Amino acid sequence: MSDAPYELYYWPQIQGRGELVRLALEEVGVGYVDVARQATEQGGGIDAIRRVLDDAKRGRHFAPPILVAGEITVSQTASILDFLATRHDVLLPDPASRHRALQLQLTFADFMSEVHDTHHPIATSAYYEEQKEEARKRTAAFLGTRLPKFCNYFEAVLRDNEASKRQHLVGAGFSYVDLSAFQVHSGLAYAFPKAFEAQRKSIPLLVDLRDRVAARPRVSAYLGSTRRVPFSEHGIFRHYPELDLTGGPRS
Amino acid sequence: MSDAPYELYYWPQIQGRGELVRLALEEVGVGYVDVARQATEQGGGIDAIRRVLDDAKRGRHFAPPILVAGEITVSQTASILDFLATRHDVLLPDPASRHRALQLQLTFADFMSEVHDTHHPIATSAYYEEQKEEARKRTAAFLGTRLPKFCNYFEAVLRDNEASKRQHLVGAGFSYVDLSAFQVHSGLAYAFPKAFEAQRKSIPLLVDLRDRVAARPRVSAYLGSTRRVPFSEHGIFRHYPELDLTGGPRS
Numbered sequence: 001m002s003d004a005p006y007e008l009y010y011w012p013q014i015q016g017r018g019e020l021v022r023l024a025l026e027e028v029g030v031g032y033v034d035v036a037r038q039a040t041e042q043g044g045g046i047d048a049i050r051r052v053l054d055d056a057k058r059g060r061h062f063a064p065p066i067l068v069a070g071e072i073t074v075s076q077t078a079s080i081l082d083f084l085a086t087r088h089d090v091l092l093p094d095p096a097s098r099h100r101a102l103q104l105q106l107t108f109a110d111f112m113s114e115v116h117d118t119h120h121p122i123a124t125s126a127y128y129e130e131q132k133e134e135a136r137k138r139t140a141a142f143l144g145t146r147l148p149k150f151c152n153y154f155e156a157v158l159r160d161n162e163a164s165k166r167q168h169l170v171g172a173g174f175s176y177v178d179l180s181a182f183q184v185h186s187g188l189a190y191a192f193p194k195a196f197e198a199q200r201k202s203i204p205l206l207v208d209l210r211d212r213v214a215a216r217p218r219v220s221a222y223l224g225s226t227r228r229v230p231f232s233e234h235g236i237f238r239h240y241p242e243l244d245l246t247g248g249p250r251s
Numbered sequence: 252m253s254d255a256p257y258e259l260y261y262w263p264q265i266q267g268r269g270e271l272v273r274l275a276l277e278e279v280g281v282g283y284v285d286v287a288r289q290a291t292e293q294g295g296g297i298d299a300i301r302r303v304l305d306d307a308k309r310g311r312h313f314a315p316p317i318l319v320a321g322e323i324t325v326s327q328t329a330s331i332l333d334f335l336a337t338r339h340d341v342l343l344p345d346p347a348s349r350h351r352a353l354q355l356q357l358t359f360a361d362f363m364s365e366v367h368d369t370h371h372p373i374a375t376s377a378y379y380e381e382q383k384e385e386a387r388k389r390t391a392a393f394l395g396t397r398l399p400k401f402c403n404y405f406e407a408v409l410r411d412n413e414a415s416k417r418q419h420l421v422g423a424g425f426s427y428v429d430l431s432a433f434q435v436h437s438g439l440a441y442a443f444p445k446a447f448e449a450q451r452k453s454i455p456l457l458v459d460l461r462d463r464v465a466a467r468p469r470v471s472a473y474l475g476s477t478r479r480v481p482f483s484e485h486g487i488f489r490h491y492p493e494l495d496l497t498g499g500p501r502s
Contacts, residue, residue, distance in 0.1 A: 056411045062358045074350045076357040099325045106327040107313045123392035141374035160307045
């Protein structure tokens with residue numbers, strides 16, 4: 001399909017979990033094709049995702065994002081990031097930190113799943129509007145208990161990481177986990193501006209990390225390009241004003 | 252604390268996510284201490300988990316299970332299993348299958364999270380009895396759509412895996428992912444006996460895999476021992492008869 005070393009298969013109109021892979025590929029700076037965002041007549045569109053999902057020769061995969069690197073096909077976001085990190089030092093300079101990075105990445109994955117379930121507590125297959133009352137309850141519990149727990153945890157990890165002078169989550173320098181920290185804290189600020197503002201004062205190191213990641217040359221160029229799909233009410237981080245601060249973080 | 256090479260820190264009275272690590276350690280056959288199940292005066296109990304969670308020198312961890320191997324501390328179930336697989340060939344004989352195994356393991360993790368949320372759709376911090384009505388709705392969606400989707404996916408992975416003669420999920424032989432398949436399908440049969448019975452005829456290879464794993468000598472010895480915590484209504488797989496088959500799998 002192209003000379004690019006990587007093909008990414010992910011829903012074309014949302015950031016979703018695939019955004020963590022897009023950010024990693026952008027930071028690496030190698031070419032990649034965001035296949036489903038190509039025109040259907042060029043092999044793109046959602047049908048391209050269905051084809052790779054059902055391809056028994058590629059091992060069958062449960063859900064996008066899916067990364068194809070020649071003969072190798074990898075899915076599940078954290079597995080893709082770990083795979084890319086074994087090939088590109090910029091994503092994880094110290095291989096001895098692999099399981100630490102994976103642990104933190106999986107904790108961000110849990111965090112994102114809980115954010116998703118604030119607007120879909122009953123059924124992923126139904127609309128938000130069909131589960132609004134339950135969403136209100138779940139979001140109150142999330143903002144009251146879980147958001148502060150996750151945020152304070154990652155802030156403590158940063159604070160304790162003296163090897164990086166409190167600048168990075170894993171080891172002495174930048175890693176793909178910092179990209180995920182950027183994405184999650186940008187998403188929280190979009191989805192829950194009031195709750196995030198209330199949380200913000202207790203996570204100064206994380207907010208600083210988010211801003212430093214956004215200023216990295218390749219990330220910054222990406223964020224300013226049309227390749228970055230905007231946040232919207234179709235993704236994981238949705239801004240429904242009626243949900244924001246329904247519970248409010250406990251002080 | 253002991254001469255065993257591994258210490259596992261996990262809630263002492265439930266199987267939970269930690270059960271996947273217990274099964275792996277049992278299959279490896281090296282000694283391990285299930286620390287929180289030891290008497291408090293011997294350094295066990297829930298306080299032991301709190302101590303290791305908050306230990307900045309061990310890198311801070313978000314939640315159990317936590318595995319300590321000398322100077323190394325690993326958390327997040329899938330990361331622990333990947334770590335153990337790099338040290339013990341029995342858990343993954345072919346290192347080239349690492350990301351395939353990780354992908355399937357993370358898909359089981361997603362499956363288990365959705366099972367958990369059937370009885371806790373609103374707040375992990377509240378009792379089931381406080382969210383029974385929402386649990387009924389979420390379980391109906393889970394049993395109607397998600398359970399068959401996950402089960403049929405793993406059945407297809409087994410069916411396509413001719414390298415193992417359809418006997419194992421990853422590569423040509425046994426791996427830790429088969430242990431997770433055993434645990435998940437045992438748990439489903441416990442929690443949702445009616446729904447699982449209805450699903451059973453479409454997943455003959457998975458049911459056979461579950462039974463073959465249970466018959467492995469070390470697994471079988473473990474399951475017959477007091478080290479195996481029984482299923483209960485405190486874990487992930489809970490049997491609430493009022494939830495079973497509320498939706499029923501779509502044929």
